[in-house]
Amino acid sequence: xxxxxxxxxxxxxxxxxxxxxxxxxxxxxxxxxxxxxxxxxxxxxxxxxxxxxxxxxxxxxxxxxxxxxxxxxxxxxxxxxxxxxxxxxxxxxxxxxxxxxxxxxxxxxxxxxxxxxxxxxxxxxxxxxxxxxxxxxxxxxxxxxxxxxxxxxxxxxxxxxxxxxxxxxxxxxxxxxxxxxxxxxxxxx
Amino acid sequence: xxxxxxxxxxxxxxxxxxxxxxxxxxxxxxxxxxxxxxxxxxxxxxxxxxxxxxxxxxxxxxxxxxxxxxxxxxxxxxxxxxxxxxxxxxxxxxxxxxxxxxxxxxxxxxxxxxxxxxxxxxxxxxxxxxxxxxxxxxxxxxxxxxxxxxxxxxxxxxxxxxxxxxxxxxxx
Numbered sequence: 001x002x003x004x005x006x007x008x009x010x011x012x013x014x015x016x017x018x019x020x021x022x023x024x025x026x027x028x029x030x031x032x033x034x035x036x037x038x039x040x041x042x043x044x045x046x047x048x049x050x051x052x053x054x055x056x057x058x059x060x061x062x063x064x065x066x067x068x069x070x071x072x073x074x075x076x077x078x079x080x081x082x083x084x085x086x087x088x089x090x091x092x093x094x095x096x097x098x099x100x101x102x103x104x105x106x107x108x109x110x111x112x113x114x115x116x117x118x119x120x121x122x123x124x125x126x127x128x129x130x131x132x133x134x135x136x137x138x139x140x141x142x143x144x145x146x147x148x149x150x151x152x153x154x155x156x157x158x159x160x161x162x163x164x165x166x167x168x169x170x171x172x173x174x175x176x177x178x179x180x181x182x183x184x185x186x187x188x189x
Numbered sequence: 190x191x192x193x194x195x196x197x198x199x200x201x202x203x204x205x206x207x208x209x210x211x212x213x214x215x216x217x218x219x220x221x222x223x224x225x226x227x228x229x230x231x232x233x234x235x236x237x238x239x240x241x242x243x244x245x246x247x248x249x250x251x252x253x254x255x256x257x258x259x260x261x262x263x264x265x266x267x268x269x270x271x272x273x274x275x276x277x278x279x280x281x282x283x284x285x286x287x288x289x290x291x292x293x294x295x296x297x298x299x300x301x302x303x304x305x306x307x308x309x310x311x312x313x314x315x316x317x318x319x320x321x322x323x324x325x326x327x328x329x330x331x332x333x334x335x336x337x338x339x340x341x342x343x344x345x346x347x348x349x350x351x352x353x354x355x356x357x358x359x360x361x
Contacts, residue, residue: 079336079354079357079359080335080336082357083355107361108361112361113361116343116348116350116359117334117335117343119357120358120359120360120361124357124358125357
């Protein structure tokens with residue numbers, strides 16, 4: 001549950017933990033690095049633009065890795081680019097998150113067998129937090145992935161590692177099928 | 190040309206252009222392959238290739254001012270590598286013709302035509318990058334797409350991808 005959902009009463013006094021406030025602040029202004037590698041980047045740009053409007057999540061691209069919290073690897077990572085991706089990742093300040101967008105950066109995609117120049121999964125060079133499947137993923141999928149990153153941030157606490165936060169997130173996972181079916185039923189009724 | 194066959198307008202123009210080249214260079218060029226999509230001839234003596242190219246660009250009845258494409262090809266059975274150049278006379282005489290040039294598969298070289306059409310500069314670098322034939326007289330012959338320290342030539346038929354590149358696993 002979000003911090004603001006709790007409602008503020010009694011003369012604007014709000015009692016919460018430091019973790020909650022910090023996490024809320026971080027997940028509400030998740031700045032991705034503005035770079036794209038292939039067709040997925042077009043979809044990412046569409047998500048940034050007015051129709052899907054990522055700024056309502058506080059997400060808007062920055063032009064420097066030093067100002068970014070999140071790296072969206074949007075597109076085919078070639079062997080030549082892989083070393084540059086690592087360099088950019090290393091230039092980002094911690095805590096940093098990586099979202100792998102689309103089949104190419106997840107596992108090589110259509111180039112998995114004959115693409116001599118393609119890195120078969122960006123997780124071979126940098127640690128990835130969230131994979132978004134699709135070729136390319138629709139903007140809704142990307143938003144779903146970004147919300148997953150926000151959920152991951154919400155799981156974090158002072159003193160626990162990223163691996164533990166990912167484990168907590170996995171335990172808390174919700175199967176979206178039932179929600180979608182429920183929403184369909186409500187919409188149909 | 191085969192007899193009794195009716196050629197289209199564009200093919201007749203290509204054949205006329207070829208006749209001028211054949212008259213000048215004789216046995217250095219092969220017979221014209223009169224297919225409808227891409228009429229071509231082969232340069233039998235590659236050492237004359239730059240001269241033929243310049244002739245094709247400069248002759249008043251040829252005026253091939255446009256190199257549309259330069260593609261590399263691997264012929265593993267013949268132990269050869271080759272290039273195909275697609276020429277057009279754009280906006281002037283409006284005819285087209287293609288030329289094939291071949292060289293040995295190992296350590297073969299083809300004269301560069303980048304001094305005739307600047308388009309050929311990057312195209313020849315690409316052919317070198319993908320197939321490994323060298324172009325003599327090219328001003329800056331180095332890889333254009335693959336990294337400089339890449340092993341092998343990817344579009345050769347017998348190409349095997351390298352196991353690791355800078356410590357990163359390459360195969361799936």
